[in-house]
Amino acid sequence: MKHVSRLILQTLIAIVVPLWASSQAFIRLSQPSREQTNVSTARQFIAGRTCTGCKVTINNEKVYVYSTGTFAVKKELTEGSNTFTIVAEDDNGKTYTKNITWYYAPVPPPRVTSTFRIDFMEISPKGNLEMSVGDTLHIKMKGYPGARATWFNNVPLRELPASQTGGVAGYYTGMYVLQPSDSLLNGKIQVRLHNGSETAILNSTYRYSMMPHGIPLMGRTIDNMTYLTSVAEGDRLGPDKIGYLDKDVLLHVIGRQGDYFKVRLSSNRTAFIPEALVDTEIPQESPAVSIVSDAKVWGDDKADYVSVELSDKLPYTSTQTVSPGKIIVDIHGAYAEQGISSVLQGTREINGVQWQQPAHDVFRMAISLKHAPWGYQIYYEGNRITVKVKRVPENLSLRGLVIGVDAGHGGSNMGSVGLTGVYEKTLTLNLALQLKTALEREGASVIMTRTTEKFVANEDRLSLFRRANPDLLLSIHLNSSGNPVDVSGTATYYKHPFCEPLNAAIHRRLLETGLNDFKNNGDFNFILNNPTEFPDALIETLFISNPGDEEEILNPQFQQELINKIILGLKDYLKMAEGR
Template sequence: MTSFFSGPGRLWLLVLLLLGSWSPAPAQALIETAETVPAVNQWLGPGDRLQVRLKGRPGQRVTFFKNLPMTELAPSLVKGQRGIYQGTYVVQPGDTLQNRPILFQVMRNDTVALAAAFSRTKVRFLSPNTPQLALTKGALAYLNYGLGEDRLGGAKFGYLDSAVVLHLTGMVGNQYRVRLAENQQAWVPQDVVRLLPPGGFVPASLTGSCSVSGDSLYDYVQVPLETRLPYRSQLLTNPTRLVVDIFGATSNTNWITQRGGIRELGDVYYEQPQPDVFRLVLPLQHAQAWGYGIEYRGTTLRIRVKRPPAKLTLKGLTIGLDAGHGGSNVGATSPSGNQEKVLTLAIAQKLRLELEKAGAKVLMTREADVSVENGSRVLRMRQLNPDLLLSIHVNSSGSAAVQGTSTYYRYVAYRPLALAIYNEVLKTGLKGFGNVGSFNFNLNGPTEYPNALIETAFVSNPDDEKRLVDPAFQQQLAERIRAGVETFLKGTQAKGPRGWLLHEPAQN
């Protein structure tokens, strides 16, 4: 392995150190900027690409890292600019590098450097011989599909319990790359894991024999493992079933015991779609799923499946109700100064009365103009365990012409709730802005209960705004949302058990 402080750059490093600072550099500098691409700290493993870019004087001989040549790009590729160089190095097995900046040099010849600079960012090469592991921490750990970011965060792969062992094979900026199985990976934000000292064993386990059971509240499936492995769940429809993949697990499940008290689960089975992915399939008796949770008890993975409420009417139902924003988080503001946080609370309070009049118990995430983080709202609701959750927001667009109502859900199994509310709210005369799926919003994240986000109307549109601030219209909205929930409940009743009728249907 190349040491940093040897070779042709040494002399120039001394000169540059005496100069003190590299930037801002004059326009004529041999090196104006030199950075890794992307320009963030990185961990790379064998086969990964270290990419770099340098801006300097055209026509130079430029190298990076282990004196590797960089190529000057044709101006047509970089909007007519000259003096843009780039380079790639594919990390090889056996390469080592411990959180170091990358050296760039402009060479006079093979041995003499005219200028040198270091990247601001640091690079570490991971050795497959000393695996880097981490444990998930906190109640809201999650994996992302990739490095994408927007105002909702990256697209989420799924949530994980705490103390799940993750095998990290890379890092880009503030996310680690997680190897889940052969050809399967995800990314995890740094702030939801705790790094372990390098060198543990890559997490893997045989599965023990599983059990399916029920108590007075839930049906359960339990999978004994040797360690807390990462997993992913998908609640699918037509027929309704929950599919749970456990990564790093290989079947030694020689039976699945079915105990007493099972009411919602059909004939649970497993498959091994690849050598290191164990997949459980949990068929549900009812077309409408009412939620599920996955957690570890020790190193046994436990899947908890909710049954439909005893009665599919508002009377007796517990509904979580979330008035968006609040306190210092005002949400959207119209040109005339109407604030989302005020409107959402006004509508939610009216909706609360509507639901309570119909006999529902309502649990609010806020009842006054106070700041509550979305993460705390999710945690609190997961604890309170409502039958359904509704989140009330007000939409906004850069274009005043955009208007209408819209509803949002994340999981396809919860689409009927959002759709029923959408169709009812349209009866107020608001234009339709759509029912939107796969929506990556915190309050749509929990799998424990069906949930929907209602973006009532656009405060940025003068017509919609006039209605949103009118207490009579807020009342109409509340009534339509209540009616939407009732339509949803009726719909789930009408459909009844469908798909897998492998047990006696439950008595509700």
């Protein structure tokens, strides 16, 4: 306990030191980052910091300054030059002045191409592609209107009516389904525009090739941290993950987009997987549908289980429902004959299993539970796939539970930065340490990703918790937005349906602090939201980018209130679970 108290004190010092601002007037701006800036949007923000107790005016208008010395205002620019004079005045009447200028030029609306040329083209899917027969390419091109446009294999493009393109003529569109006779030798695709004797040509940015016909490319996953995604592109969190696979799962590669393989899971389902996570240096053979055999449903002193024997390690996907409690696992490339046993042997949480065949090559386990799911793990032992179902804890109080607590960011990964200059990584560590102390006071055991100021890779955090398999996981973060004026509040994030009740319970309690509501948000792609082994919650306590929220989080009393509300939210969740 003394060690944790010392760590909390050290992080508090790291938080407070940036606030020891000089009593003399100064101005440090976070937005804009330069004194002169060219912009194409009218709405801009002036946000920064001055000395605590200083007064601030912008073009002689008073600006509210928070107790931390921060301020943020919104400005609507007029076209052309917009200059703002910011003046800070300290208690002694001394002033500091900073001038900033935005040059605002709105993005011009699309116009009809007046000379004979091609302005641009967009082909989707995007990126360097390796494709298979039956894949579809889509194109959109803008150029001189009223001409004849062609692309792949001289297939014509259709010019869209101006009524569908904002009144601007000259947009052409088309699609092409790849045929066995097509040959793409890692080349670029040309689009051509013809107008009498004139021809304009534009080459694609990316290159395209075909997978060899008739020779399936098979691969196996390299470890149990391998994951499938629904697409090959994504936002800052990466492509949307479908789920994790065990080691040595057999995959049929049917294409490549950038650094991702496209794989066929079953006849009507494809997915993507990072190329580095698949070993294709294996004996190659045509994929075959596996016949399901030897089903078992049983329980022991630790968990309940459902398993079936297959002829190989096949890919799988899963989802859940909360009411009624159910886990649904689809095994792709598998077929079940009649007469599979669903007899329960000593199960405590599983109260029934239905074997289903939603497609001719997809075998489904529909596992009915007595409660809402508390987590599950899917793995292989040989070619036997097993779903290990976690039971609801017998004692639904914090005492005796094992809870994972993740202090977001750390080390070189600073996270977001507040207007005071405080780092998100510092605040998350401080809050996580306080949460650890509060949970241990309630009798829980706590597993931390970090207790000091250091870098921990997200993949290592995920691996730690999947190995430790806690009863619950809480990841502590602070949100951030480019809009420091209008965007604020507390939020929780989850991915899987069975995690919604935990997040909702915590979110309801956090709103009691008086913070604005930034919602309880589902289907979120954060890495620690992806495991199915335990209920998890990503707690974005508030917006560090908002000066009002930042003022709150720098108050030790408010930090303690946040921790108390998280504890109450956990207790609410456990009480709800007990009543189900």
